[in-house]
Amino acid sequence: MKIHNTNTELVVIGGSAGSLQVILGMIKHLNIEANFPILLVTHRKAQGTNILPVLLQQFSAMEVIEIEDKTEIRKNKLYIVPADYHLLFENKKMMSLDSSEKMNYSRPSIDVTFKSAAEIYGENVVGILLSGANADGVEGLGYIKKNKGQVWIQDPETAEVDYMPKHALKEIEYDLIIKPDNLANYINQL
Numbered sequence: 361m362k363i364h365n366t367n368t369e370l371v372v373i374g375g376s377a378g379s380l381q382v383i384l385g386m387i388k389h390l391n392i393e394a395n396f397p398i399l400l401v402t403h404r405k406a407q408g409t410n411i412l413p414v415l416l417q418q419f420s421a422m423e424v425i426e427i428e429d430k431t432e433i434r435k436n437k438l439y440i441v442p443a444d445y446h447l448l449f450e451n452k453k454m455m456s457l458d459s460s461e462k463m464n465y466s467r468p469s470i471d472v473t474f475k476s477a478a479e480i481y482g483e484n485v486v487g488i489l490l491s492g493a494n495a496d497g498v499e500g501l502g503y504i505k506k507n508k509g510q511v512w513i514q515d516p517e518t519a520e521v522d523y524m525p526k527h528a529l530k531e532i533e534y535d536l537i538i539k540p541d542n543l544a545n546y547i548n549q550l
Contacts, residue, residue, distance in 0.1 A: 368396050368510075368550040369452065369484040370433075372477045374470030374500070376403040376492030378520025382540040383490070387420040387438065389544035394422070396550065399439040399447070401473045403466050403492070406444035413440055429457045446472040449480040464496035474500025483508035486550065488538070490514045492524030501532045512536040512546070 375383065379402060390398070404412065410426070417424040422438045425431070431439070433453055441447040445457040446468050463469035470489070474497060477485045487504040489497045491514060505511045511534040516522035518539050528534070538546060 367484050368486055370396055370477055370481050371398045371486045371488065371547055371550065372401065372473060373398065373488040373490065374401050374474060374492075374497040375490035376466075376470075376494065376496065376521070376524060378491030378493075381520070382514065382543065383416070384419050385540055386543045386547070387416060387422070389548075390420065390422060390438075391548040392421040392436065394436050394547075394550075396435050397433055397437050397439055398422070398547070399441070399473070399477075401441040401447060401468050401470050403468070403470075403496070404443040406467075410443065416440065427455055427457065431455045441468040441473060443468070448472070448476045452480060464494050466494070466496050470497035471500035475503045478503040478507040478509055481507075481509065485509040486512060486547075488512040488514075488543070489525060489528050491519035491521050493521045494524065495527050497524060498528045498531050501528055501534075505533050510535045512538050514543075515539050 413424050413426045424438045426440045448456050474487050487501050501511050513528045513534050514525045515537045516526040519525050
């Protein structure tokens with residue numbers, strides 16, 4: 361399948377239960393000369409030590425950055441939303457963190473980040489939804505599509521927990537159903 365948007369300014373990936381293996385497999389094969397940032401928003405426990413950025417950096421040739429409030433957005437970086445915060449885009453240069461109530465039992469909420477990305481980046485965002493056990497991300501993908509961005513959904517047959525991608529396929533008009541093995545290749549084509 362040919363990817364239709366060559367003006368990508370942001371790739372935002374949401375995942376929950378079962379998505380870590382997909383993310384680890386993907387980041388090993390990403391083009392380190394990406395002309396856009398990649399942002400990961402995953403459901404994570406707030407307590408305890410945070411080893412996810414260290415783990416991801418071991419697999420990634422791109423620099424992995426855990427977002428802090430007022431983090432500047434730069435291309436060719438892999439950003440991670442921290443546990444217990446929602447992520448919002450202030451504009452195309454700045455991200456902020458928010459600790460308002462949980463959405464879909466989650467903070468960070470994939471929906472919150474996807475909606476904010478859709479508002480700021482419009483047709484130049486690619487939203488990707490991976491494995492997960494609740495509907496978080498589905499409404500946000502709808503916003504991305506409504507704003508003419510691309511919507512990619514993991515093939516539920518390949519998802520460790522298929523509820524999230526199955527729900528998204530039923531509810532949202534999508535551009536691509538992806539398998540974990542070809543996710544990095546599709547991103548590299550952008």
